[in-house]
Amino acid sequence: MTQTSFEAPIAGDDVTSDEVVNRLLAQADSTGRQLVGPGGLSTQLTQKVLERALDAEMADHLGYEPGDPAGNGSGNSRNGRSRKTVLTDIGPVEVTVPRDRNGTFTPQAVRKRQRRLDGLNDAIVSLYARGMTVRDIRAHLDELYGVDVSPDLVSKVTDAVADEIGQWQNRALDPVWAVLFVDAMWVKIRDGVVTNRPVYVVVGVDFTGAKHVLGLWIGKDGEGAKYWMAVLAELRNRGVTDVCFVCCDGLPGLPQAVTTVWPEAIVQTCVVHLIRSSMRYASKRDIALVNAGLKPIYTAPTVQAATDALDALDALEDSVLGRRYPAIVRLWRNAWTELTPFLAYPEPVRRVIYTTNMIESLNARLRKATRNRGAFPTEQAALKTLFLTIRTMTRPDEAVGVTRSNGWKATLNAFAIQFGDRININR
Template identity: 50%
Template sequence: MTEQKKDGQESEARRLRRELFDDAMLDKLMAATDERGVALTGEGGFLPEMIKAVLERGMETELTGHLGYERGDPAGNGSGNSRNGTTPKTVGSEVGDIALDQPRDRNSTFASALVPKGSRRLGGLEDMIISLYAGGMTIRDIQHHLAATLGTELSHETISNVTDAVAEEVTAWQARPLEAFYPVIYLDALVVKIRDGAHVSNRAAHVAVGVDLDGVKHVLGIWVQASEGAKFWAGVCAELANRGVKDVLIVCCDGLTGFPEAIEATWPAATVQTCVVHLIRASMRFVAYQDRKAVAAMLRPIYTAATEDAALMALTTFADSNLGRKYPAAVASWTNAWDRFTPFLAFGPALRKVIYTTNSIESLNYQLRKIIKNRGHFPNDAAAVKLLWLAIRNIEDKRARERAKQAGKGKDRQSIPRLVEGATVTGWKAALGELALIYPDRINRNL
């Protein structure tokens, strides 16, 4: 459902409210609740009583339709079925618990569509629970939050069942078919804490983001493993290929040993580009704080060089300098990664900006890390994947709302509405033009 349709529905609901409850009536209601000390939400609140009245009236209307005659109508005599009192039922809602008197029929054939059998929550509450969970709150935190803000008491099992209901969606998303061609794919990992018996251990959540021909970034999948390793990444690449990815032009990754070989085993024609930012960080690990600014200044001519020869000259200059001799390990970081760094130097400025860093995935990981930090640790791998997926969905929903607002102001921002980080890569048109010159056959056959 598009944002425009949602806005249309809200506008219609707003018009209906004004027709039935004008502002004067609402002012009178607010004054009366203040005067009598009645809360709007929570236990004993006015809104739960209002919803109770509407739901019970609606269920009575449903029962009348089911039986085929009004209450007290003689037409019901000898019909074979009749009203049979009510059954008490409490449902949770966004405004508090609501105690309902659910009508029933003598033959027990009536089923309300408004409040289905077995339902203990109204729809909006489930969305709220999932949203809170996606924000990093634990089930115990959600229990406390709902009780404190809405006066709704839900069991640990109930909240767990609500969050587990998305498990099938996660599985389907993880196995969904992918496009055959992505010009650029970013691969990276972030650390999550998983409970293993009596201990909590660190594991790597591997994330793959693909950029399609329109420059839109898609989260292709999430995988949790004991550690980030080239062998596991090889399995990730093979899975992506099995889900439909036949060709990739450039794969951006960190400097993990064996990583390039793992990628090339699946996509032999792919150019593997070591993330320049990862490379800078790796070399800076060996540099004392007081020298970092000076070393960074000497590294800059290497990755901004116009050609590989110019970059090699800048690296030699750094190696022969006092700082280079002081920090030989920093020089070695660049020397060891040189073959995987130099493809970057063959590209034009627009494409360099796209592959200079795995920032497209790093920005997503930054937001995911905040949620993981709030959550602490997870009971198992599946719980970690579920939360990360929900978090990605929430991030994209927020981006979609922002894009809808921008579109309303005349700004054209087209992208797929969900399950993607959402934004189009900055400067993508120029970068795609450069890719078309470098890889004409592979680009043109996929346009």
């Protein structure tokens, strides 16, 4: 490697200080070299920092600095250097690694047989989690950093999370939850032929207001109560003994499965989903009128008021509008049992359970990550992408899949009054 007159910061320098930055800019101006990119000054700075760290590790390993008489008769000494190129998130960097005569030196800054620094692995995982294909990732790294990575490398780096996925899917859960949100999205999986497969997502809200993605399950189209029994039994086996509310979007078989696994749980149909489904039957010119006819039901202050509002639904059914859209009235009548439970609770509780929009926003991010990939070769490949997407959405100080709710205290007080001994915020 051709050496340059690049002057690295001396020991003790703050590499973010104005003095060091000005020094780098001055050298860039005087030599005409770029600060970033392949062969840029930032690459040389990385090389110097790595080599200085390796030299410090060697001094610590031997117990003396280069040229120190203390090394005479020590039984080990420096024995030249070897060159290697490591891939970093700023591009390939060639470094010289010191050797010792006894062959006992094990460097940590650049480990033996290591060809990629952790930053590059993190970049690959981040790009993969954001929906980029393997081909796109290779082109991106080559264009920005001059790094040529193979498809096998991308797969190897992302496959390293397999154990993490298993631990996350099987982790122990809290015994009691305020709300579970259940929803489904669809992915294409190539299993002999390409088929659309549902991915069921369960998000739990605990009594601190934290929202946890409890798991992901890939099912087959048409599965009902039997499948949901298996999913909910798995959650129970992981420690969930009681749930106050389960909020869902009319998934077949789910209400029966919920009451079998958690007899005291209340199944709540997502009101927003029901409204949206209703509007699919109505023409644009009538949407406002249909919503005006339905609003007295889903805004009723009590269950009795909602029951009284059925008169309005009857009136809608007998009207010209109702005869034009009979499917809307039938939709609300069929959903009545799972629609009205939230009306018996105060507004802070209603605000949490009346819609699955929170889990839908999560699903929107998951759909974006899967949209560019076409069909996944296996279920595991789909789970890997979905898990990595969830991981990138999580704050660094939180466990994977955990986000925080705002204004939770009023809701917590309402849950404490309504459910009494079933909840324990001290757990």
